[in-house]
Amino acid sequence: KNQVEQSPQSLIILEGKNCTLQCNYTVSPFSNLRWYKQDTGRGPVSLTIMTFSENTKSNGRYTATLDADTKQSSLHITASQLSDSASYICVVSEDSNYQLIWGAGTKLIIKP
Amino acid sequence: DTGVSQNPRHKITKRGQNVTFRCDPISEHNRLYWYRQTLGQGPEFLTYFQNEAQLEKSRLLSDRFSAERPKGSFSTLEIQRTEQGDSAMYLCASSSTGSSNSPLHFGNGTRLTVT
Numbered sequence: 001k002n003q004v005e006q007s008p009q010s011l012i013i014l015e016g017k018n019c020t021l022q023c024n025y026t027v028s029p030f031s032n033l034r035w036y037k038q039d040t041g042r043g044p045v046s047l048t049i050m051t052f053s054e055n056t057k058s059n060g061r062y063t064a065t066l067d068a069d070t071k072q073s074s075l076h077i078t079a080s081q082l083s084d085s086a087s088y089i090c091v092v093s094e095d096s097n098y099q100l101i102w103g104a105g106t107k108l109i110i111k112p
Numbered sequence: 113d114t115g116v117s118q119n120p121r122h123k124i125t126k127r128g129q130n131v132t133f134r135c136d137p138i139s140e141h142n143r144l145y146w147y148r149q150t151l152g153q154g155p156e157f158l159t160y161f162q163n164e165a166q167l168e169k170s171r172l173l174s175d176r177f178s179a180e181r182p183k184g185s186f187s188t189l190e191i192q193r194t195e196q197g198d199s200a201m202y203l204c205a206s207s208s209t210g211s212s213n214s215p216l217h218f219g220n221g222t223r224l225t226v227t
Contacts, residue, residue, distance in 0.1 A: 004154075032213055043116070043203050043218030044155070051213060089154050100216075102154030 002027040004103035006090050012109045017080055021106045023073040023090030031093040035064050035075050038087045038105065047075070047088075077108075085110045114138060116219035118204050124225045125194055132190045133222045137206030144187050145216065146179055147203040148172065155203055161187060194226045 004025045013019050025033070032051045036044035048057045048064040050073075056065050061078045077084055087105040094101070117136040125131050137144045142163050147155035158177070159169045163184035173179075176194075181187040191198055201223050205216040 034215070041223075042220045043205070044216075045218070046215040049213055049215055091154070100157065102156075104152065104154055 002092075002094070002101045004090055004092050004101050006088075006103040006106050008106060009104075010107040010109070012111060013080055015080055015082055015110050015112050018076065018078050019080060019108065021075045021077075021088050021090075021108070023075070023103060025071050025073070025090070025092045025101070027071075027092040027094060027101050029095055030068065030071075031095045033064075033066055033073050034091040034093065034100075035062070035073075036089045036091060038089060040086070044089060080110045082110050082112060084108060116204055116206055116217050118202075118219035118222050120222055121220065122223050122225075124227065127196060127226055128193055130190065130192045131194060131224065132188055133202055133204075133224075135187045135189070135204030135219060137186070137204070138208075138217055139185075141206035141208050141217070142184070143207045143209070143214075144181055145205040145207075146187070146189050147205065149201045149203055149221070158189075191224075194224075196226045199224055199226045 007022045034049045035047040038044040047059050047062050050057050050066045052068050063076045066073045087107050089105040090103040092101045119134045145160040146158040149155040157170050158173050159179050161181040164181050176192045179189045201221040203221045205218045207214040
């Protein structure tokens with residue numbers, strides 16, 4: 001069964017610290033892996049999209065990595081800010097834009 | 113603002129009533145998607161359109177749910193005879209092409225509460 005699992009479920013860190021969120025997937029076929037940020041009460045916002053051949057992609061203070069062999073991805077946030085408090089969702093695409101397998105997300109809380 | 117717009121933002125209705133939500137996608141996007149999201153979970157796919165054609169529907173979309181995109185621009189999602197289990201956030205997204213590498217642009221959703 002196609003699945004996307006994220007860890008940890010929730011994370012609390014102090015402002016200015018770095019953190020890394022994990023995503024493991026068992027989706028096949030694989031087209032790409034995406035990370036979304038979702039603020040409470042709002043829609044998800046795309047952070048990165050990586051295809052099979054890409055193993056790292058950055059978007060400002062966010063850096064995503066992908067190991068297609070082990071089917072693992074991580075999202076690293078550098079120098080966290082209070083506005084980074086949100087849920088971060090890992091999404092794996094099979095072969096089209098609607099066949100997306102969504103993880104349950106990691107809820108990140110940044111404390112001052 | 114040229115993002116995806118959804119209305120209303122919140123809807124409270126009594127069980128058994130019908131509700132309709134509207135989504136206005138980014139104007140040049142030809143693909144439009146509906147998702148449902150419950151607390152603590154990722155979005156669940158409901159249906160998607162390419163222009164005015166509804167190309168795929170999830171098994172989650174029971175016969176009480178219907179979606180339309182009559183002119184290939186805005187879309188509506190109607191839920192008939194609402195049930196308490198329909199309470200969720202309903203998200204709309206659009207994308208510019210069918211490429212699997214196109215990002216989805218989401219609206220801020222309509223939160224439905226069925227009492």
